[in-house]
Amino acid sequence: xxxxxxxxxxxxxxxxxxxxxxxxxxxxxxxxxxxxxxxxxxxxxxxxxxxxxxxxxxxxxxxxxxxxxxxxxxxxxxxxxxxxxxxxxxxxxxxxxxxxxx
Amino acid sequence: xxxxxxxxxxxxxxxxxxxxxxxxxxxxxxxxxxxxxxxxxxxxxxxxxxxxxxxxxxxxxxxxxxxxxxxxxxxxxxxxxxxxxxxxxxxxxxxxxxxxxxxxxxxxxxxxxxxxxxxxxxxxxxxxxxxxxxxxxxxxxxxxxxxxxxxxxxxxxxxxxxxxxxxxxxxxxxxxxxxxxxxxxxxxxxxxxxxxxxxxxxxxxxxxxxxxxxxxxxxxxxxxxxxxxxxxxxxxxxxxxxxxxxxxxxxxxxxxxxxxxxxxxxxxxxxxxxxxxxxxxxxxxxxxxxxxxxxxxxxxxxxxxxxxxxxxxxxxxxxxxxx
Numbered sequence: 001x002x003x004x005x006x007x008x009x010x011x012x013x014x015x016x017x018x019x020x021x022x023x024x025x026x027x028x029x030x031x032x033x034x035x036x037x038x039x040x041x042x043x044x045x046x047x048x049x050x051x052x053x054x055x056x057x058x059x060x061x062x063x064x065x066x067x068x069x070x071x072x073x074x075x076x077x078x079x080x081x082x083x084x085x086x087x088x089x090x091x092x093x094x095x096x097x098x099x100x101x102x
Numbered sequence: 103x104x105x106x107x108x109x110x111x112x113x114x115x116x117x118x119x120x121x122x123x124x125x126x127x128x129x130x131x132x133x134x135x136x137x138x139x140x141x142x143x144x145x146x147x148x149x150x151x152x153x154x155x156x157x158x159x160x161x162x163x164x165x166x167x168x169x170x171x172x173x174x175x176x177x178x179x180x181x182x183x184x185x186x187x188x189x190x191x192x193x194x195x196x197x198x199x200x201x202x203x204x205x206x207x208x209x210x211x212x213x214x215x216x217x218x219x220x221x222x223x224x225x226x227x228x229x230x231x232x233x234x235x236x237x238x239x240x241x242x243x244x245x246x247x248x249x250x251x252x253x254x255x256x257x258x259x260x261x262x263x264x265x266x267x268x269x270x271x272x273x274x275x276x277x278x279x280x281x282x283x284x285x286x287x288x289x290x291x292x293x294x295x296x297x298x299x300x301x302x303x304x305x306x307x308x309x310x311x312x313x314x315x316x317x318x319x320x321x322x323x324x325x326x327x328x329x330x331x332x333x334x335x336x337x338x339x340x341x342x343x344x345x346x347x348x349x350x351x352x353x354x355x356x357x358x359x360x361x362x363x364x365x366x367x368x369x370x371x372x373x374x375x376x377x378x379x380x381x382x383x384x385x386x387x388x389x390x391x392x393x394x395x396x397x398x399x400x401x402x403x404x405x406x407x408x409x410x411x412x413x414x415x416x417x418x419x420x421x422x423x424x425x
Contacts, residue, residue, distance in 0.1 A: 045231075050243055050323060061314065081397075093314075
């Protein structure tokens, strides 16, 4: 499945409601079917960590390696790339530790 | 309620402005001002609008508004929130661009529209806009998601050519940071200042204790903004309840300031005895002088964020039992 992010989120992807819809309606069902997803960020100059978190954290948490293998990114600006890398990093770091303890 | 506008209400000396605040008698708002010169941060205007909304248009009174520079209040749209008419005559076309009047944002659609529209208003070069869009987007989203404010978020901004800085203020009349952390972090938010600082620790969200956050929240927003401000050598302030945390500028000679996951480790000032503000006020002076690219900045933030999560994880490792 190919998703053109700009068509839904505009040229600066920050609207988490859009991210949530994409996650629930496109990403999760596609991963559940074992299919590949390509997120095309062409025309998107930047994004926020909270947008990418709302888009990807649950797929990574639920589908783990399947999500990491099956979701692919195309035409990312440097900013978009950095933010995706950040979310990938902290999500993978936190996969095995369920809750913060004091 | 009372507020006094002076001739230098900037973040550097914001304490003076704070000490003039009086939130008692919420049904009336009296705005006093310097008779000759008014110079205020957009955060001051955002806060005044929140106070005016609480008091009601009819109950907002300007006292001795005689300074010519007071026309700035008109240009920034303050009189839209008062019954009293502006004593100034301004040409709306003057200084087109360079400022964003006080705006009320109530939902994510309005937020997206605001972010799209604000950059042309500020007339800034494209390569400088990502950090601004990022900062405003995350701060507005914080208010809409966590503050429970019925009035939404109040935002205003001003670009200063001389210092090449954009000053942004965002205010709400919601539950405040302390209350928003209470459900999951009661022991870390006993006071307003404790709560403000805890909210800035990477990975701390008011919606869960789970590492990595929930599907919708990671607890990274304020840490990112503080880090953006720090690298750009900018002031950043959060005021909620009686607490105020203000990130101070690092030495100019330090080319690459170190980012810290713990806000206590940053050069800052704090207090927990400010006049009690119902809600939260966030102010930032974002310097656009910074030579480093926004992507480099994000990369530096990612490293510190990852390290903070790893360190926290390591603390939970069991030690071998040597006997």
